[in-house]
Amino acid sequence: MSATELPSRQQVEDLLYKEAALLDEWRLEEWLELLAEDAIYEIPPTDVPEGDSRNTLFIVADDAVRIRSRVKQLLGKSAWAENPHSRTRRMIANVRVLGSDGENILVTANFAVHRMRYESVDTYIGHYDYKLLRRGNDLRIRERRVILDNEALRPHGKISFIL
């Protein structure tokens, strides 16, 4: 099977729903296993959603080393912004397999993430752009780009968990 042979929408949905469950349950080590070794995770700023992290100030622009470090911190006790952990609930919808760029399978999906903490509910709305790879029968996440529709992180204040 070629690396970029397109999966069915259901296969992709299974992956994204599983990812959502792992993140909501704070099973971040298992979430890392869904990622390719050279994975990147990016959240562009709300005013330049199409920006390039090489020349634009992002909110998150993690390479594989930083993703792992982020997970390690979030599971440790001194990430005060997530100690105690917030509760999150993700809604993933409008999943579409867009095609391939030759190297990666391109997928997009809408999301609503609700974050509950200290009696506040913050809602993050937007869409994900994924680049996926085939590994045998599995799919791996090569790139995960989170594009927020929120005009600003207000009143949220921060993105202290994996969005």
Added chain:
Amino acid sequence: MDKSTESYIIDDQDAGLFRVNRRAFTDPECLQEERRRIFDKCWIYVGHESEVPHAGDYRSRNAAGRPMILVRGDDSVARVLLNTCTHRGAMVCRQNSGNAKTFQCPYHAWTYNSRGQLVGVPGEDSYSDAFKRDDLGLAAPPQVDNYRGFIFACFDPAAESLYDYLAGAREYLDLVADQSELGMKIVAGQQSYSARANWKLLMENSYDGYHGLPTHQRYFSFLSDIGIDFKGNNLGAPVRQKTVDLGNGHAVLEYQSAWGRPIAHWVPPFGEHRKEHFEQLRRRFDDRFGPERARRICETSRNLGIFPNLVINDIMAITVRTFFPVSPDYMEVNAWALAPIEESAADSKLRLDNFLTFLGPGGFATPDDVEMLESCQRGFANREVAWSDISRGMKREHPSITDELQMRAFWRRWNQLMTTPQIRRARKAA
């Protein structure tokens, strides 16, 4: 009793005791007074000239509680205009940024040019001779000025000049601005976030060296993970460091950095192959400024607080940050990255990486700061505990960066403006 002339602070220099009444963080009347006595009287940062490089470039800004437009006119002057139509009030600029020859009000279609002059009034012949277009251009703050690219506005026509207002802070702005031979620029992308806390808590936090180790353990463990050795060179025991009261409520921490600085201070995680390049950059600084000033620009970090609400932290990257109160327990924060215009693409990438590992709403440190500020604000609900203590290092001859001299400088100025009776009388007379 008139609460507004009652001191908010206890400043006992003989005993070495400094306290701030927590009413300053929670009282809605205090916020009303702050709007009049602080935000209407002080020089307030609006933006950087690099954000509007070409004629017609504009940015919408909210500063000092007012919607404004930072715009470069067709005469190439960067101006600050108040974003309200002089006809009946609608906002004439409704985009966050862009380039425009004119701003046309959507309500009745009055049109202003990029200098703010009123140039179009539909059906102008219906007005009397008393109606003069020239009087009806977009208003501007009574004073607007620029120090080395940083544009400030002041709503007090009688206020001292920006130059005098900045006082000792100019020296530190120079250390930032001198990092480029061509000029500094704000990088694309604004971090817009908030905190459910009083705005002054963020001012305190932005140059609070005492909280570095306990609050940011995870950042220091990240640094050691990527191979930065900061024995004898960490925030708890820096090699060279000082904290300085710069006058007018401004203050700074200056210290030898544990982290690398993309400007010209190489550390191993930047990569062996970049070492020579950084040494070259450094030699240029030596040539321009001599070794001592070059060392200061390149190797030391600065957490600079400009009263009342501008922070320029020139640390592992340069953040420019402002924040305004919406209510006593909620503020809106805006932050940008500043960099030399001529910085190479590779260095710029390194700078942004360095920025994001520590700073910003998704960084490895800022979320924990926000958490702590919100935690303080929630703690203030215990009104029985009326005072916060800010006396650390008060009896020390040379306070260190983990002392609280910088905050005392802020609070003394703040208290003075908030409680001076003349300011209040002038307002009553008006």
